[in-house]
Amino acid sequence: MFNDLSLLGWHDGLAEQLPDLPDGAVPARVARVDRGAAEVIAADGTHQARFGARVRRAAAADPLALPCVGDWVALTRLSEGRYELAEVLPRRTAFVRGGVSRDSRGGLSGDGQGQVLAANVDVVFVAEPSMHATDFADLGRIERLVALAWESGARPVVLVTKADLFDQGLDDLLADVAAAAPGVDVHPVCSLTGDGVDLVRAHLGPSGTAVVLGPSGAGKSTLVNALAGAEVMETQQVRAADGRGRHTTVHRQLIPLPGGGLVIDTPGIRRVGLYEMSEGVDLVFSDIEELAGSCRFSDCRHREEPGCAVLAAVESGELPERRLESWNRLQREAAWMARRTDARLRAEETRKWKTIHKQMRGMSRP
Numbered sequence: 001m002f003n004d005l006s007l008l009g010w011h012d013g014l015a016e017q018l019p020d021l022p023d024g025a026v027p028a029r030v031a032r033v034d035r036g037a038a039e040v041i042a043a044d045g046t047h048q049a050r051f052g053a054r055v056r057r058a059a060a061a062d063p064l065a066l067p068c069v070g071d072w073v074a075l076t077r078l079s080e081g082r083y084e085l086a087e088v089l090p091r092r093t094a095f096v097r098g099g100v101s102r103d104s105r106g107g108l109s110g111d112g113q114g115q116v117l118a119a120n121v122d123v124v125f126v127a128e129p130s131m132h133a134t135d136f137a138d139l140g141r142i143e144r145l146v147a148l149a150w151e152s153g154a155r156p157v158v159l160v161t162k163a164d165l166f167d168q169g170l171d172d173l174l175a176d177v178a179a180a181a182p183g184v185d186v187h188p189v190c191s192l193t194g195d196g197v198d199l200v201r202a203h204l205g206p207s208g209t210a211v212v213l214g215p216s217g218a219g220k221s222t223l224v225n226a227l228a229g230a231e232v233m234e235t236q237q238v239r240a241a242d243g244r245g246r247h248t249t250v251h252r253q254l255i256p257l258p259g260g261g262l263v264i265d266t267p268g269i270r271r272v273g274l275y276e277m278s279e280g281v282d283l284v285f286s287d288i289e290e291l292a293g294s295c296r297f298s299d300c301r302h303r304e305e306p307g308c309a310v311l312a313a314v315e316s317g318e319l320p321e322r323r324l325e326s327w328n329r330l331q332r333e334a335a336w337m338a339r340r341t342d343a344r345l346r347a348e349e350t351r352k353w354k355t356i357h358k359q360m361r362g363m364s365r366p
């Protein structure tokens with residue numbers, strides 16, 4: 001089998017940004033990771049590749065260096081049918097879970113507990129159903145997931161899924177959603193009829209990589225099937241019909257789409273919630289950040305301070321009050337996350353010094 005690497009997201013611009021591959025190595029993309037090995041797709045086909053010494057050493061020092069789905073890697077052939085993953089190429093974007101901070105140069109550094117869930121994602125589709133059981137679309141959840149998408153470095157696009165279920169003024173709903181995610185494209189889709197699916201596909205271009213975030217039942221699998229034009233994913237109906245457990249099927253984690261572009265879908269990405277998102281909060285609430293520039297005090301918390309431009313905008317109806325509440329909540333969560341990370345770092349520091357002191361005592365003993 002021969003794969004066109006450009007359909008996997010490889011292009012000249014990308015090749016130029018990356019360091020030269022080691023001698024004899026070819027580029028390949030990670031489709032799935034198991035312990036110590038990965039399934040990778042290269043131009044000449046799909047291979048199982050063991051992690052090479054360099055990858056193992058890097059991962060031992062920092063779990064974030066472990067290969068993950070979506071990574072571009074340097075692949076070397078050891079002998080007939082035996083492959084080695086020699087190196088993980090620098091990531092353009094990364095979805096990270098827990099225990100991670102961004103250093104001043106924008107790079108990621110782990111505290112030993114973080115994990116990269118997906119790499120080199122270009123577009124994050126935030127799927128929020130227009131109706132969820134008897135509830136309307138949850139704007140707060142959209143804000144969280146959009147913030148998370150910005151954090152990853154990818155571009156968010158909000159999809160109001162199951163648009164056919166909303167019969168009381170979809171335009172008003174779309175306007176509210178657009179206000180909750182300034183600067184982000186919002187599209188209604190109905191994956192059952194295919195309405196809007198082409199617009200979704202257009203965001204991927206010939207070689208973009210996407211993930212779909214959203215609550216259970218948002219229609220993520222149905223959408224991916226509609227994009228793929230095939231049943232690549234098991235949807236809730238199928239699962240209910242044959243009564244099998246929900247997570248028993250092993251489906252592909254990197255799904256190339258027939259029209260170009262790819263979708264990454266893993267259990268970890270499905271569950272991804274709200275982590276490390278201080279920067280993302282600023283971006284998703286760019287309207288509040290902008291208003292805040294006109295507050296009288298530079299450290300205004302927009303609660304009861306005099307001369308607060310944010311409260312004035314709520315007063316005048318320019319800024320929905322719900323949005324200020326949402327901002328307050330996310331600020332609190334982000335602050336809590338930061339404190340928790342600090343506490344963990346302090347605990348580790350203390351442990352480290354205890355060990356050093358112990359060793360010093362040991363040395364001074366005769």
Ligand SMILES: Nc1nc2c(ncn2[C@@H]2O[C@H](COP(=O)(O)OP(=O)(O)OP(=O)(O)O)[C@@H](O)[C@H]2O)c(=O)[nH]1
Nearest residue numbers: 162190191192216217218219220221222235236237
């Ligand atoms: N009316 C309507 N129903 C839809 C649409 N898209 C999906 N559904 C239905 O919604 C249910 C959930 O769809 P899934 O695609 O399995 O949802 P999911 O987001 O993948 O759910 P999890 O796998 O639990 O995360 C299924 O019964 C689908 O048939 C739509 O556009 N309109």
Ligand SMILES: [Zn+2]
Nearest residue numbers: 295300302308
């Ligand atoms: Zn203010």
